[in-house]
Amino acid sequence: MINFRNSRKIGFMCVLPLILFVLVYMVYPVFYNVRISFYDWNGIDPDMTFIGAANFINIFKDKVFRIVLRNFLLFALFTVTVQAVLGFLLADMFQKKFVGRDVSKAILFMPAILSSIIIGQVFYRLLDPNIGYLKGILSFFGVSAPLSNPKLAIWAIIIVNIWQWTGYSMTLYYGAMAGISEDLYEAAKIDGATHFQIMRKITFPLVRGTTYNLTIIGVIGALKQYDLVASLTGGGPANSTQTFATYLYEAAFTNYEQGYASAIAVVMFLIAGVITVFQLRLYNSKTIY
Numbered sequence: 001m002i003n004f005r006n007s008r009k010i011g012f013m014c015v016l017p018l019i020l021f022v023l024v025y026m027v028y029p030v031f032y033n034v035r036i037s038f039y040d041w042n043g044i045d046p047d048m049t050f051i052g053a054a055n056f057i058n059i060f061k062d063k064v065f066r067i068v069l070r071n072f073l074l075f076a077l078f079t080v081t082v083q084a085v086l087g088f089l090l091a092d093m094f095q096k097k098f099v100g101r102d103v104s105k106a107i108l109f110m111p112a113i114l115s116s117i118i119i120g121q122v123f124y125r126l127l128d129p130n131i132g133y134l135k136g137i138l139s140f141f142g143v144s145a146p147l148s149n150p151k152l153a154i155w156a157i158i159i160v161n162i163w164q165w166t167g168y169s170m171t172l173y174y175g176a177m178a179g180i181s182e183d184l185y186e187a188a189k190i191d192g193a194t195h196f197q198i199m200r201k202i203t204f205p206l207v208r209g210t211t212y213n214l215t216i217i218g219v220i221g222a223l224k225q226y227d228l229v230a231s232l233t234g235g236g237p238a239n240s241t242q243t244f245a246t247y248l249y250e251a252a253f254t255n256y257e258q259g260y261a262s263a264i265a266v267v268m269f270l271i272a273g274v275i276t277v278f279q280l281r282l283y284n285s286k287t288i289y
Contacts (some may be wrong), residue, residue: 030269036262043258055263064239065264068247071154072271075161075222075243082162087169087214091177092199094170105174109167116164124158125208126166135244152238154234156280157241161228165221169214176207219275223268237266244268 010081035054036074037050059065090108094101106239129145138145180203188198204211226245227234235242235250244251246262250263 002139033262033265036259037266039259041259042256055260058265064242067239068242068244071243072222075225076219078158079161083169084214085168086166087173090170091173094174095177109171111164112168116227117231120228124232129262148237150238153241157228157232172210173207176210180206214278223272235276
């Protein structure tokens with residue numbers, strides 16, 4: 001006869017290490033970070049000065065933080081939208097068999113498995129205002145080096161991000177489309193539907209769940225964007241490409257304002273939570289096939 005009480009104890013002992021790991025390395029740091037955000041601390045000295053909500057007040061007075069918010073919105077809007085549209089169209093194209101289809105899919109997906117630091121360094125060699133390989137071509141068309149232009153630098157990073165992750169979006173859409181019954185397409189063709197009508201009325205509604213997932217991933221990715229910015233511009237020129245992650249790093253480890261950096265992290269965490277809850281509610285309010 002099975003002793004259920006003992007089996008529960010055994011089960012609890014099996015998951016206890018994981019619970020302790022989560023508590024020590026995930027839950028505790030979050031609460032510790034929230035606590036630090038109410039102090040003026042350089043991260044080195046043992047003494048901390050309690051300043052209440054001053055760090056949070058200073059954040060919303062900070063001009064650089066406004067740039068950070070603007071860049072987050074630009075990243076979230078353009079990378080998510082363009083990657084979803086291109087990924088959907090490419091996945092739809094690859095549903096048809098043609099010579100070189102598998103090779104083309106592999107090539108398009110390859111940037112997604114590469115390190116963002118490596119990709120950033122490659123594009124830095126191409127776009128660098130001093131030694132960039134594309135410097136002569138850009139100057140011929142009257143375009144200044146984008147990485148040294150405060151108005152163009154953020155757009156250059158967004159374009160590189162789109163190039164890197166469009167293949168990932170395509171792969172998810174391709175898998176979702178492969179699960180759609182061919183009978184639906186055949187019935188639509190018999191009724192005289194065009195390819196565009198089939199995409200709009202059948203394909204897109206049936207991959208809506210993938211679209212929501214990509215949106216959540218893209219928005220959270222825009223919120224914690226660091227690698228590309230660090231390797232391409234380092235947040236410059238003139239702080240024009242600062243993101244939450246780069247600005248947080250600069251505050252903590254360059255300016256030694258650990259309390260201020262913790263406040264930025266708290267704001268970042270709250271924004272991520274609000275966006276995720278909103279998107280999940282929107283996701284659950286629709287019928288997902």
